[in-house]
Amino acid sequence: MDEFLLRALLAGLGVACLAGPLGAFVVWRRMAYFGEAMSHTALLGVGLGLLLGVSTQLSVMLVSVTLAVLLVAMQQQRQLASDTLLGIFAHTALSLGLVLLAFMETVRVDLMGYLFGDILAVSTLDLYWIYGGGLLVLIVLMLIWRPLLALTVHEELARVEGVPVTQVRLLFMILIALVIAVSMKIVGILLITSMMIIPPAAARRFAVGPEQMALLAAAIGALSVVTGLWGSLQWDTPTGPSMVVAAGLLFVLVQLSGLFFQRK
Amino acid sequence: MAERDLLLEADGVSMAFGDREVLRHVSLVLHRGEILTLIGPNGSGKSTLVRLLLGLLTPTAGALRRADGLRIGYMPQKLQVDEVLPLSVARFLTLTGRYAKEKVAAVLREVGADHVSDHPLQSVSGGELQRVLLARALLREPDLLVLDEPVQGVDVNGQVALYNLIGRIRDQRGCGILMVSHDLHLVMAATDRVLCLNHHVCCSGTPEVVTRHPAYLDLFGDAAFAVYSHHHDHAHDLHGNVIPGDESHCESGDSDG
Numbered sequence: 001m002d003e004f005l006l007r008a009l010l011a012g013l014g015v016a017c018l019a020g021p022l023g024a025f026v027v028w029r030r031m032a033y034f035g036e037a038m039s040h041t042a043l044l045g046v047g048l049g050l051l052l053g054v055s056t057q058l059s060v061m062l063v064s065v066t067l068a069v070l071l072v073a074m075q076q077q078r079q080l081a082s083d084t085l086l087g088i089f090a091h092t093a094l095s096l097g098l099v100l101l102a103f104m105e106t107v108r109v110d111l112m113g114y115l116f117g118d119i120l121a122v123s124t125l126d127l128y129w130i131y132g133g134g135l136l137v138l139i140v141l142m143l144i145w146r147p148l149l150a151l152t153v154h155e156e157l158a159r160v161e162g163v164p165v166t167q168v169r170l171l172f173m174i175l176i177a178l179v180i181a182v183s184m185k186i187v188g189i190l191l192i193t194s195m196m197i198i199p200p201a202a203a204r205r206f207a208v209g210p211e212q213m214a215l216l217a218a219a220i221g222a223l224s225v226v227t228g229l230w231g232s233l234q235w236d237t238p239t240g241p242s243m244v245v246a247a248g249l250l251f252v253l254v255q256l257s258g259l260f261f262q263r264k
Numbered sequence: 265m266a267e268r269d270l271l272l273e274a275d276g277v278s279m280a281f282g283d284r285e286v287l288r289h290v291s292l293v294l295h296r297g298e299i300l301t302l303i304g305p306n307g308s309g310k311s312t313l314v315r316l317l318l319g320l321l322t323p324t325a326g327a328l329r330r331a332d333g334l335r336i337g338y339m340p341q342k343l344q345v346d347e348v349l350p351l352s353v354a355r356f357l358t359l360t361g362r363y364a365k366e367k368v369a370a371v372l373r374e375v376g377a378d379h380v381s382d383h384p385l386q387s388v389s390g391g392e393l394q395r396v397l398l399a400r401a402l403l404r405e406p407d408l409l410v411l412d413e414p415v416q417g418v419d420v421n422g423q424v425a426l427y428n429l430i431g432r433i434r435d436q437r438g439c440g441i442l443m444v445s446h447d448l449h450l451v452m453a454a455t456d457r458v459l460c461l462n463h464h465v466c467c468s469g470t471p472e473v474v475t476r477h478p479a480y481l482d483l484f485g486d487a488a489f490a491v492y493s494h495h496h497d498h499a500h501d502l503h504g505n506v507i508p509g510d511e512s513h514c515e516s517g518d519s520d521g
Contacts, residue, residue, distance in 0.1 A: 028349045150359040153345055160318050160338040161360040161404065207350045 004120055005229075011122040012225035012243065014130040015183040015195060018137055020218030022179055023196030024203075024210070025172065028152050033083055034173075035193040037090030039180045041067050042189045044093040046114050047100030057129050057181050064177030067093065072170045117188030117240030119229075126185055133182040137175050144168050149210055187240040195221060198247040202254045220250055269296040271334060271408045271440045272317060277326035279312055286312045288464045289326070294440050296407065299430070301443045301451050304461035305483065310444050311341070313461065314412055317442065334408060337401030341412040341444075343393065351385045353377075357400050371399045375429060390417035394426060402433070409433070409441045415450070423447070427454035448484060 026035050045060030052059065067089055074085050101109050110118070141148075147168045151158040159165045180192055187195055199221040200213060207213030227250075228243030272294040279287040286309045294300050302310050315321045316328065318338060345351060357368050372378040377395040380388045388396060394414060401409055414430065415423040431454055434441050445451040452458070452471040459468040466479040474480050 028346060030346070146359065152349070153351065153356065153359060154340060154343055156315075156318075156320060157338060157340050157343075157400075158360060159320060160336060160410075163360060201348075204348055204350070209350055209352070209355065213350055 004122075005233075007122045007124065007127060008119045008239065009226070009229060010127055011119060011130055011186050012229060013222050014127070014134050015179075015186045016199070016221030016225050017218045018130075018134045018179050018183065019192075019195040020199050020203075020216075020221045021141060021214035022137070022175060023221075024200040024214040024217050025148060025152065026176070026193075026196050027200045027204075028210075031176075032193065032197055034086060035176060035180075035196055037086045038064055038067065038173075038176055039184075039189050039192045040090050041093040041097075042180055042184055043097030043114065044100070045097070045181070046109075046184075047097040047104075050104060050109065051100060057126075057133075057184070060184060061178060061181040063093065064180055065174050068170065068173035068177050072166065072173065113188070114184065115188050115190050116238060117184070117186050117191065119186045119239045119243075122185060130182045130186075133178055137178050137182075140171060141175060144171055148172055187243060191240055191244050194244045194247065195224075198244070198251050199224065202247070202251040205254050205258050221247065224250055270294075271296055271331050272442070273329040274313075274317065275327045275329070277313075277316060277323045277328060279309070279316060279321065280324045286463065287316070287323075290461070290465055291326075292459055292465070292468070294408070294442055296440050297434065297438045298457065299434055299441045299443065299455045300457045300459060301445055301455040302459050302461055303445055303448060303451070304466075306446065308462045310446075310461055311412065314410060314442070314444055318410060331407065335404055335406045337404045337406030337409045337439075339394075339397045339401045339409070339411045339414055341416065343397060345385050347386055352381075353383055353385055353388065353396050354381045356385050356396065357403060359400075361403060363403055368399075368403065371402050372396075374402065374433075375399045391419075391422045391426070394418060395429075398429075398433075402437075407439055409439055411441065411443045413444055413446070415445070415447065420450070423450050427451065430454060 023035075026032060041064055042060045045063035046056050048063060049056035049059030070089065071082065071085060074080075075082050101111070113121070147158065147163040150161070150163050151165050151168060155165055176196075179196075180189075183192055183195070186192075200217040202220050203213050203216035207216055224243050224247035227246040229239060231237060231246060232239040232242040270293060272292075274290055274292045277287060277290045278285065290309075290313060292300070302313060304310050312321065316323050318336065319328075319330075345356075353372075354368055357363070357371075369378060369381065372381055375395040375398050377388075377392055377399060380392050380396065385393075385396070394417070398411070398414070401411075411430065415426045418426060427450055430441060430443070433439070443451070443455065452475065455471060457469060458471050458474040460466040460474055460477070460480050460483065462483055466483055467474055467477040469477075
């Protein structure tokens with residue numbers, strides 16, 4: 001196997017293992033829009049990173065985490081709903097990113113690469129980001145798993161029973177920000193949310209417990225990555241979108257199989 | 265009552281959201297082994313008072329005192345778990361605490377919901393869900409049980425059974441119980457004291473005293489007089505089967521008044 005293909009495969013599998021479990025919570029907590037808006041914010045991070053000459057993963061991470069903190073802080077007021085706030089922040093950040101990029105005439109920017117991913121250009125350094133950052137994300141997720149699940153089911157009940165709700169919620173948002181930052185190169189800003197939502201949604205039919213659903217989501221995500229990569233080589237299609245198409249097809253297959261084996 | 269048995273005390277508590285005052289100078293005390301019920305029309309501030317007492321909100325004025333190390337078991341008014349989250353009843357009960365299987369099973373038996381232990385949470389009926397919520401509160405071995413509308417969504421027979429269960433829990437466990445209700449009739453037989461709330465404390469005392477109080481009659485008008493009383497010669501268990509009756513009364517406060 002060519003080395004760049006191996007790197008692409010490893011990167012994709014890493015992202016699938018992250019996006020699955022985290023995405024399960026995104027689905028349970030109905031935060032699809034949050035994921036979407038958060039990832040759009042990443043473009044501001046890209047712009048800032050290029051402007052300051054630092055690693056874009058780092059700058060995306062900083063911008064996304066700042067947005068998460070800002071959002072949790074703003075949620076303490078009641079006048080504007082959080083999805084409205086999110087829309088304001090995220091779209092302003094996205095546009096600001098585009099404006100910044102336009103100012104940098106000297107830097108040639110592959111905008112399409114950032115928007116839809118460029119997995120075949122993944123470097124060894126990118127792999128370190130994915131696996132290093134990913135390991136950190138999974139460890140923190142395991143540590144907050146029970147309280148996060150408790151507050152997903154009923155926030156006030158969890159609070160009365162001693163769960164530090166605000167802190168756990170903030171940590172979870174930061175984890176999403178980190179996942180977006182490390183996996184941006186793989187499927188791109190516009191598609192990263194799909195890798196968090198489609199695999200868990202497909203996993204739901206087979207899962208009888210939350211942990212099982214999270215693991216199955218990772219497996220379905222990994223299968224989408226492999227299938228998508230293979231398809232993109234086979235038919236010379238863009239790799240990121242091919243993976244998402246594969247995930248979508250898997251979801252449809254699962255739903256169809258449900259029609260034939262309607263037992264559960 | 266001895267001072268050490270005091271679980272909770274609110275002293276002149278007020279709460280405002282913006283310039284809207286929801287509670288004005290509310291005081292109450294709750295002791296171990298006592299059932300206190302908050303009644304009041306919709307929007308009278310019952311839920312706000314409960315959230316203050318639970319520590320979910322901080323009062324804008326007045327003082328709240330809780331006994332040292334007070335363990336609260338809370339049964340929220342509503343639980344809506346999305347179908348997309350696969351969660352069994354047994355798993356729901358252990359979300360914030362790790363309890364031995366036997367203990368979970370024992371508490372489910374205590375509330376009469378042991379048959380749903382392995383069912384998906386979303387599949388249990390309204391009455392079963394109330395019992396499951398009660399079980400989660402009991403697992404914490406609370407000194408104080410806070411039950412927000414514990415019988416909502418339950419038919420009349422089921423309500424009587426639930427109030428009986430709550431009374432039994434108090435007798436056996438000796439905890440204090442704070443209930444919220446907007447039912448005026450069945451609850452009167454199930455409580456020791458009633459506090460009638462409409463942004464302020466209209467009146468409080470034993471059910472007999474409150475149901476005769478002019479402020480109570482003012483607040484609830486005709487509903488307060490909609491008295492009916494009848495006996496059951498049988499009851500139903502959770503499956504709807506007929507079981508021998510305990511001659512339970514569906515009687516509202518003060519039918520001979």
